[in-house]
Amino acid sequence: xxxxxxxxxxxxxxxxxxxxxxxxxxxxxxxxxxxxxxxxxxxxxxxxxxxxxxxxxxxxxxxxxxxxxxxxxxxxxxxxxxxxxxxxxxxxxxxxxxxxxxxxxxxxxxxxxxxxxxxxxxxxxxxxxxxxxxxxxxxxxxxxxxxxxxxxxxxxxxxxxxxxxxxxxxxxxxxxxxxxxxxxxxxxxxxxxxxxxxxxxxxxxxxxxxxxxxxxxxxxxxxxxxxxxxxxxxxxxxxxxxxxxxxxxxxxxxxxxxxxxxxxxxxxxxxxxxxxxxxxxxxxxxxxxxxxxxxxxxxxxxxxxxxxxxxxxxxxxxxxxxxxxxxxxxxxxxxxxxxxxxxxxxxxxxxxxxxxxxxxxxxxxxxxxxxxxxxxxxxxxxxxxxxxxxxxxxxxxxxxxxxxxxxxxxxxxxxxxxxxxxxxxxxxxxxxxxxxxxxxxxxxxxxxxxxxxxxxxxxxxxxxxxxxxxxxxxxxxxxxx
Numbered sequence: 450x451x452x453x454x455x456x457x458x459x460x461x462x463x464x465x466x467x468x469x470x471x472x473x474x475x476x477x478x479x480x481x482x483x484x485x486x487x488x489x490x491x492x493x494x495x496x497x498x499x500x501x502x503x504x505x506x507x508x509x510x511x512x513x514x515x516x517x518x519x520x521x522x523x524x525x526x527x528x529x530x531x532x533x534x535x536x537x538x539x540x541x542x543x544x545x546x547x548x549x550x551x552x553x554x555x556x557x558x559x560x561x562x563x564x565x566x567x568x569x570x571x572x573x574x575x576x577x578x579x580x581x582x583x584x585x586x587x588x589x590x591x592x593x594x595x596x597x598x599x600x601x602x603x604x605x606x607x608x609x610x611x612x613x614x615x616x617x618x619x620x621x622x623x624x625x626x627x628x629x630x631x632x633x634x635x636x637x638x639x640x641x642x643x644x645x646x647x648x649x650x651x652x653x654x655x656x657x658x659x660x661x662x663x664x665x666x667x668x669x670x671x672x673x674x675x676x677x678x679x680x681x682x683x684x685x686x687x688x689x690x691x692x693x694x695x696x697x698x699x700x701x702x703x704x705x706x707x708x709x710x711x712x713x714x715x716x717x718x719x720x721x722x723x724x725x726x727x728x729x730x731x732x733x734x735x736x737x738x739x740x741x742x743x744x745x746x747x748x749x750x751x752x753x754x755x756x757x758x759x760x761x762x763x764x765x766x767x768x769x770x771x772x773x774x775x776x777x778x779x780x781x782x783x784x785x786x787x788x789x790x791x792x793x794x795x796x797x798x799x800x801x802x803x804x805x806x807x808x809x810x811x812x813x814x815x816x817x818x819x820x821x822x823x824x825x826x827x828x829x830x831x832x833x834x835x836x837x838x839x840x841x842x843x844x845x846x847x848x849x850x851x852x853x854x855x856x857x858x859x860x861x862x863x864x865x866x867x868x869x870x871x872x873x874x875x876x877x878x879x880x881x882x883x884x885x886x887x888x889x890x891x892x893x894x895x896x897x898x899x900x901x902x903x904x905x906x907x908x909x910x911x912x913x914x915x916x917x918x919x920x921x922x923x924x925x926x927x928x929x930x
Contacts (some may be wrong), residue, residue, distance in 0.1 A: 460484040460612040462516065464535050465526020466500065467492030468508045469595045470527030470630070473605040474524065474549050475505050477557060477593060478516030480607040482640050488515045488535060489526075493913040495597045499604065509602065513538035516624060524549050537923030548623035550633035553593060556633050558613050561591070565617040565634045567665055568678065570803050575642060575743075575750040576616040577772070577778045582758050583612060585774065586767030596797075599776035602644030612761065613714070619661050621651050629661045638760050641666065641688070642755045643681035647800050649833050662687055669693040673762040679710035696760060698752035700745055710817055712752045714738075717745075719813040724748065728755060740772045743782065744810025782810060785918040788925035792818075794919050799828040799911040801839035807909065810848045816903045822847035823892060823917070825910035826867055827856040830913050837867050841875050847907075850876055851896055856912065878913050889910045897924040 461783050466487025476499065480484045487507040492500070500507060508515045512534050516523070523539045523546040531537070540548050564583075566576040577598035583590045584600075592614040594604045617631035617639070644889050652658040666687050669675050677688035679699035688695045699710035700717075712735075717726040723741040726748060727734060740751060747851050749771055758768045777783065780797045787793070792815070798807040804824065811820055822844055826832045831840075832855050844850045852869050869885040876883035886892045900906070908918055 456538045458482045458484065459521040460486070460518070461522050461524055462520035462537075463487035463507075463524045463526065463549070464467075464511065464533070465489055465529050466505075467496050468526055468528060469496060469604065470593075470616075470803035471524070471526045472496035472500055472547055473593050473595070474498065474553060476503055476603065476605045478552070479503055479505060481556065486520065491913075495604075499597065511535040515519075516542070516544065519544065520546060521545065522552075524552055525623050525625075527621050527623050538623075541544065548626050548630075548633075550622045550630040551626075552627070552902045553615065554633045554635060554921070557591065557593070558615065559763050561613040561762065562611050562637045563635045564590075564612060564614045564638040564640075564761070565636035565665075566615070566640045566642070566753075567617040567619065567632060567662065568640065568681075568684070568804070569619075569645045569647050569749045571642045571746060571802065572618065573778050573797070574747065574781050575640060575753055578742075578750060578775055579640075579754045579757055580606075580614045581616065581775050582754055582771030583763060583767050584763075584770035585788075586758065586763035587759070587905060588612055588651075588763065594778070596781070597779040599778060600774070612881070617665065618914045619658070619665075620648060625667070627651070629665070633666050636665070636669050638676065638694075638746060638757050639665065639669045639673065640676040640757055641681075641754055642749065644687065645681070645800070645802055646688040646861050647830050649830050649835070651824070659683055659687070663690070665875070666691050669734065674757070676756045678749060678753065680749065695849075696756040698749065698756055700752075701750050703849050712756050714748050714752060717748060717832045719743065721814060721816070723896070724813075728752065730759075736769055738772050740775060740776065742777065743814040744806055746810065747807040756846065775799050782807065784816075785908075786922045789923050789929040791900050791904050791906055791925055793906045793918055793921050793925075794908065796907060796909050798909045801836055801843040803900070804840070804909060805843040805846070808844065811905055811907050812846055819848040819904045821851065821896070821900070821904050821906050823853070823896070823906065823908045825853040825856070825889075825912065825914045827910050827912045827914075831911075832856065832867050834865055834867055835928065837872065840867070841872055844876065844881075846905075848904075849899075850881060850883040851892055852883070852885045853889065853892060853910075853914070890918040891919045892917060892921065893924050900925070 467489035573596040580592040590612040619629040646655040673693040679697045697710040698712035714726040
């Protein structure tokens with residue numbers, strides 16, 4: 450394998466170091482022997498914890514003073530825009546700068562076999578599962594994940610393996626590179642789980658969003674492999690133009706436009722301890738899978754991982770062991786605790802489809818228990834009016850819904866913003882208890898007295914949500930005492 454890293458250790462400074470991708474990149478650079486510093490605002494777990502454990506110092510807040518001593522390279526996070534005082538100093542002082550995705554490509558991926566996991570939903574879980582399966586298969590992969598993989602206790606790892614597993618995000622790269630990060634990751638084995646319009650803040654419409662994935666598919670060499678989700682009509686259409694061989698997968702073996710997917714799951718059984726099913730490849734039994742993961746969407750994620758692992762020659766027994774021992778990802782159906790008979794779960798779900806499937810998965814795992822869904826519409830997609838009807842349907846399986854306030858509502862008008870009052874009125878009219886409670890502390894104050902014990906309290910947000918999980922558990926413990 451050709452050398453990946455520069456012979457000379459350098460000083461990298463990351464503006465926006467607290468983001469999941471940037472925090473993980475900071476760890477990779479540190480592992481490669483470089484000096485790493487950074488800056489950010491409002492850093493919260495798990496990245497704040499990971500940076501502290503790594504001993505990577507970062508400044509709270511942005512400013513020219515953070516650039517002393519002068520770094521060799523500044524990495525500009527994709528949330529950083531012109532007008533940021535630190536970025537302006539970088540430009541004025543002509544300090545070399547680049548984007549995180551470019552550093553990942555040139556420092557860590559180029560020269561290795563890249564297994565890049567893309568898709569609207571399930572990227573983080575699928576990437577973590579793939580890394581763990583390859584570990585159990587004896588491949589010792591390097592990886593970069595947009596969340597902390599519980600089996601490894603980290604979101605990154607650098608090894609001397611030829612394999613690099615990376616979460617391939619479709620969000621934009623930097624203020625000076627508005628293409629998606631996934632275009633930089635040189636995919637040899639590419640997974641496209643699904644494609645469904647998201648990130649309305651950077652994609653003007655579904656056509657633009659689809660094009661991002663079409664180009665990603667077009668990057669896979671003929672000697673590589675495309676693993677495509679056949680239950681996603683757009684992913685199926687894009688796969689038809691792949692120059693690389695296609696390994697298709699689908700839940701239950703439903704026929705797609707081009708016939709049955711190659712990888713399917715049958716005899717699927719959900720239970721309190723997890724899920725089991727038989728995997729078929731081209732109609733022949735590949736193996737019986739037992740996994741602690743819940744939900745139909747995780748059956749699809751596992752099928753994608755099996756197909757990708759097979760494409761690089763992973764031993765089947767190692768793959769099955771990895772599936773059986775996977776410990777999930779922080780903030781993906783993560784049980785934060787139980788008090789007064791109530792289980793509090795944290796999940797990153799924010800797109801309507803992710804919300805619906807997460808609620809369904811909780812129902813399957815905690816059969817017979819009431820599900821109270823608490824949702825913070827925080828992402829740009831979550832707060833857009835065009836997604837409102839999809840959210841109305843997404844909460845159908847919840848027994849009670851609590852909707853928090855919009856995040857930075859000043860960014861929207863009455864015409865462009867979700868209307869929480871309309872959503873709550875619609876749920877109530879359908880007989881579902883629902884409340885709009887903008888403030889997290891007020892949610893705790895009003896919801897905890899309603900809980901009888903036995904409920905599953907599912908909290909969904911792609912942000913910190915005011916530390917609501919710990920506050921809910923504290924209030925439940927106080928009530929129990």
